[in-house]
Amino acid sequence: MGRPPAEPDVGCLSESDDWPLWEVFLRGRRGLAHQHVGSLHAPDPELALQNARDLYTRRGEGVSIWVVRSTEVHASDPDDQGPLFDPPADKAYRHPTFYKVPEDLQL
């Protein structure tokens, strides 16, 4: 399944003259990984970075920003995981609650 077609009743499906879409990733503080925070429109990488700084760090959040063209993001298909929303249930050993430890221990 690819990207869904635009909803028919929204109309106006003319060739867009919009600036392209960019995904924005922010490192909240040192020691953390970059996290996806949202997206924005910009004509090029430099302005995308500036816009991201203005938009997503207005309150001083973040020490480092990545921007990636949305079209460059390749995503897995959620349907490949099995019927709709079923989480993978056969690898319980990946989760910490799988293991019994004495309750009075901090582990």
Next chain:
Amino acid sequence: MTAGVAGLSALDLHEVALALGDDCLVLSHRLAEWTTHAPELEEEVALANLALDLLGQARSLLSLAGEAEGRGRDEDQLAYWRDDRDFRNLLLVEQPNGDFAVTMTRQLLFSAYQELLYDRISSGTEPRLAAIAAKGVMEARYHLEHARLWVQRLGGGTEESHSRMRRALDLLWPYTKELFEPTEAWGRAADLGALPPLASIEGPWRKTIQSQLESSHLEIPEFSAWQSGGRRGSHSEHLGHLLAEMQHLHRSHPNATW
């Protein structure tokens, strides 16, 4: 009121803080006028950031000017109760927004100047000015970068954007000589090392602008009938209207607090 440690007279400190503060206040007002009119929503956020930074600088500088003066005037009394003849800002910053090319050209010319100025003031001998400039220089650098990116894109974009940029430069260039004309107070402050001599930053400024314009397929206009007077309170007609709008409500309720 206390004089600066460097022996700068309180009145001179008042004068120079007022000049620097008025630049910020008036340009901030102009940038805020863009609200809901920006060419793209992302740019709404960017322009508001510039306006907010400059407003913050204006408040610090006007507060300092009021303190130095020692007559109990705070930032609001200085902003709202002076007439245009008492404003000390450059003519450049009061020029109307025009189109986006004019606004970004004005920003480039001013931010390049402010960045050099603040950089030098931050290592100057007047500690209160230096502290404000040290914070402001980071902001000015960012403003310069934003203006630089846009001038480059508009200069090298379409035929229309290129010709709009040329018109903007022709329109604003006459106001640039004033950037480097010292008042007497400025001269004395420079002698004491609180401010840089303006002649010393004119060269670097011109170099920055020249290389920026070159990379944007633009050039410095050849001849200009120079305009100046803002630092002495001789303004263009535009400032009076700006102040009428800015001051009207505050002055309609003389004893009110907000």
Next chain:
Amino acid sequence: MSPTYSEESRELAFQEAIDSDRTVEPRDWMPERYRSTMIRQIAQHAHSEIIGMQPEGNWITRAPSLRRKAILLAKVQDEAGHGLYLYAAAETLGVERRELTDLLIAGRQKYSSIFNYPTLTWADVGAIGWLVDGAAITNQLALTKTSYGPYARAMVRICREESFHQRQGFELLAELSRGTKAQHEMAQDAVNRWWWPSLMMFGPPDTESPNTAQSMAWKIKRVSNDDLRQRFVDMTVPQAQALRLELPDPDLRWNEARGHFDFGPIDWEEFRQVVGGHGPCNQQRISVRRAADEEGAWVREAARAWEGRQQSRTSAA
């Protein structure tokens, strides 16, 4: 290869997932009506943020102190930012912001009718912060648990950032209320004009709200219009007392039995007029937005052209 499912079984599984509070994410399968409802609602919300900049923006250049000017500028800037978060959420559903902007400008998608009222005095800035943002936050807090993930996440961010919006409005009005006589009158006049439109922000009564049942089932909407409205009234009445301002409703009184405030009838005819495009500022709001879009076209095009040239230079090198 992914297995195939019938439309019907997909719909059933979708509803089951929603019922068990599973969040819907962009690439999940979803019924087309869910998608179109979501697009419409998020777009309307985004448009409201952007159009909502105008009534408050009207006072930025006239703000009566530099502190207030900074606060207002930051608030209106936030609204632009929130519009952007929301358009981005809508775009995950397969529409482009350009299409949504075109629909707004063409009058084919709505925004909150509250912004079709004018801001006549400085006190209106306070009334908008206190009442309009208060109503919006009541609504948005409920939406942080909405079923569509990107929308819910945008709401969380927006609610966090908006916490100062209502407070500044309250503080602004408090200052006016205890200020000079003229200031107090200005504040009361603003509250008189904004109270009823704020109550209308929650939409028509549940009995006349045709989409509510489906939206509740899909957990697009989590609390009904009337319940949210009551929640807002109950929250606001004590605040008005603290402000020493009157709410313009003679029927407003505590109902011990219900445990809520009763309030008078809302003028739904006025609501229909404003929603139908005949409010005081409908045309003005759209024409400002259209002008900005049209006058910005050459700038957007220049940036695209410049980037195109950079690309071809890179590939030629």
